[in-house]
Structure formats: C-alpha cells, structure tokens
Amino acid sequence: MKPFLLLATRDEDAVADDEYGAFLRLAGLERGQLRRIRLEREPMPALELTDYSGVFVGGSPLNTSDPAETKSPVHVRVEREMAALLDEVVARDVPFLGACYGIGTLGVHQGGTVDRRFGEAVGAVRISVTDAGQSDPLFAGIPPAFDAFVGHKEACSTAPPNAVLLASGAACPVQAFRVGRNVYATQFHPELELDGLIARVHAYRDHGYFAPDETDAVIAAARAAAPVTWPARILSNFVARYAKP
Numbered sequence: 302m303k304p305f306l307l308l309a310t311r312d313e314d315a316v317a318d319d320e321y322g323a324f325l326r327l328a329g330l331e332r333g334q335l336r337r338i339r340l341e342r343e344p345m346p347a348l349e350l351t352d353y354s355g356v357f358v359g360g361s362p363l364n365t366s367d368p369a370e371t372k373s374p375v376h377v378r379v380e381r382e383m384a385a386l387l388d389e390v391v392a393r394d395v396p397f398l399g400a401c402y403g404i405g406t407l408g409v410h411q412g413g414t415v416d417r418r419f420g421e422a423v424g425a426v427r428i429s430v431t432d433a434g435q436s437d438p439l440f441a442g443i444p445p446a447f448d449a450f451v452g453h454k455e456a457c458s459t460a461p462p463n464a465v466l467l468a469s470g471a472a473c474p475v476q477a478f479r480v481g482r483n484v485y486a487t488q489f490h491p492e493l494e495l496d497g498l499i500a501r502v503h504a505y506r507d508h509g510y511f512a513p514d515e516t517d518a519v520i521a522a523a524r525a526a527a528p529v530t531w532p533a534r535i536l537s538n539f540v541a542r543y544a545k546p
Contacts, residue, residue: 303354303545305330307337308345308386310361310379310402316504320359323492327533328540341375345382350389355396355483355543358383358403360490362508365405365415366455384410394481396543398439398535401453404475404486411461411480419473421488423452423502423510423519425526428476428489434467439485439538447531449476449489450498450523452510456488483543491532498523 307324311317321337324330336353338345350356363376372380387410390397399407405415425448434440457475460466468477468487477487493501499520506513 302334303352304334304336305355305357305540305544306348306353307335307357307359308383309337309339309359310341310363311339311359312341312362313504316501319497319500320492323494323497324357324359324536327492327494328536330540340379340382344378345386348386350393350395354545355398355539356386356390358397358399358406359492360400361402362505363402364455365402365409366417380406391480391484394483396483396539397485398491398539399486400490400492401451401488404457404478404488405455407480407484407486408457408461408475408478411463413457413461413464413475414459415455416458417455418458419456419475420454421451421456421470421473423450423498424522425449425529426451426470426472426489428468428470428532430468431466433465434477437465437467437479438542439479439535440467441534441538443531443534448527448529449491449532450493450529451489452498452501453488454510485539487532487535489532491535493532494529495523 383406408415428449430445456473460475460478464478464480466478470476479485502519506516
C-alpha cells in the first residue's frame with residue numbers, strides 16, 4: 302500500500318507524538334504506512350502526491366485568523382506552504398482530510414470566512430450530520446448525531462461557496478465540509494480520544510484556550526462526558542476508501 306502523509310505543526314514533542322500515534326491507531330495504519338512531516342521544524346519538502354494514498358493535516362496551536370503582524374516567520378512559512386499544497390490538492394482532487402487547523406487552512410484557501418465568532422471551549426460537543434453528510438462515504442456507519450472532542454479559538458463562520466456542508470453543531474455551524482469529491486475537513490478532532498485530550502489540556506494550559514486555573518475542571522468535564530468513539534470511524538473510512546496498492 303502507498304503510505305498516507307500526515308502534516309503536523311505541533312512543537313511539543315509529547316503532544317506531536319501522541320497525535321501521530323492516534324492517527325496510526327485509529328486509522329488502522331502501521332508506522333510504515335503513515336509518513337509524518339513536522340512543518341514547525343522543517344520546510345515542506347518537494348512532494349509527489351501520487352506517491353501517497355492521501356494526506357492528513359493535524360491540529361495546531363497556529364491560527365489562520367491571527368493578525369498578520371503577530372505571526373512568526375515559521376507561521377508565515379507554514380501558511381505559504383500549505384496554500385501551495387492545497388492549490389495542487391484541490392486542482393487534482395487528491396484525497397485530503399484536515400482536522401481543526403486543516404479546516405481553517407482549507408476554508409481560507411477556498412474562499413470561506415475563518416474568524417473567532419464560533420470558537421469552542423475544550424471538551425465534548427454534539428455533532429449533527431447533514432443530509433449530505435449521511436450519504437457521504439466518509440460518514441458511513443456513523444449515526445446522525447454523535448459526540449466529538451473540540452477546542453479551538455477560530456472556526457469557519459462561512460463555509461467556502463463551493464463546499465458541501467457535512468456536519469454542524471449548535472455553537473459552531475461548520476463542523477465538516479467537502480470540496481470536490483475527495484477533499485475533506487473537520488472542525489472537530491476525529492483522531493482525539495480522552496487520554497489525548499487530557500495530554501493536550503496540560504500542554505496548552507497557558508495558550509489561551511481556557512484559564513490555567515480551570516485545568517482540573519476542564520479535565521473533569523471531559524472525563525464525565527459520554528465516551529467519544531464515533532469520530533475515529535472517519536479516519537478508518539478515509540483509509541478504507543483511499544488506500545492505494
């Protein structure tokens with residue numbers, strides 16, 4: 302099988318490795334089947350997308366809606382490289398699944414509006430699958446409503462005009478969309494389970510997602526929520542649909 306590619310931008314090693322492990326485990330991949338590039342460490346190399354079955358983009362502490370003057374040189378470079386990659390991905394309809402940061406980059410690239418109107422606190426939220434989502438292969442076997450973990454300062458307040466809305470939520474109306482036939486993005490984290498969420502809460506307690514003195518309460522609320530299991534099906538559906546020999 303041709304490997305999948307994970308583009309990551311987390312500079313905390315423990316969290317980055319946990320994210321990579323979650324993509325492996327929940328997508329049903331072996332290490333040799335998922336190549337990771339950590340863009341916060343190195344420029345994106347020249348990629349021949351036909352060498353890969355598909356592309357994943359993980360979450361990030363970066364925000365596309367941050368004022369330009371506040372973005373670091375690494376942040377600016379990552380955005381430039383992601384935009385160039387998406388030029389090719391969208392034009393060729395390459396299998397792509399961006400989670401959280403991925404929906405921001407794809408949303409901006411395709412003419413949507415990404416701002417801070419619909420940020421969500423860290424924790425589990427109810428996701429509602431649209432009629433289009435219920436007939437989409439990526440949501441096969443997933444109920445019309447399910448819980449997923451979120452935690453984001455920005456979101457798509459307006460989906461791209463050419464996008465098909467696949468899932469929504471009460472506090473964040475754009476939770477998933479598709480461009481073309483094969484280019485997907487989700488605001489929620491399909492790769493995130495409880496242990497991974499707790500690890501991120503500790504890692505990002507001083508990043509403005511919540512007040513640092515609320516750390517224990519955020520973790521307690523996540524533990525008390527119903528088990529979050531359905532979002533991972535999106536990863537396995539993506540791999541089953543796009544894995545190439």
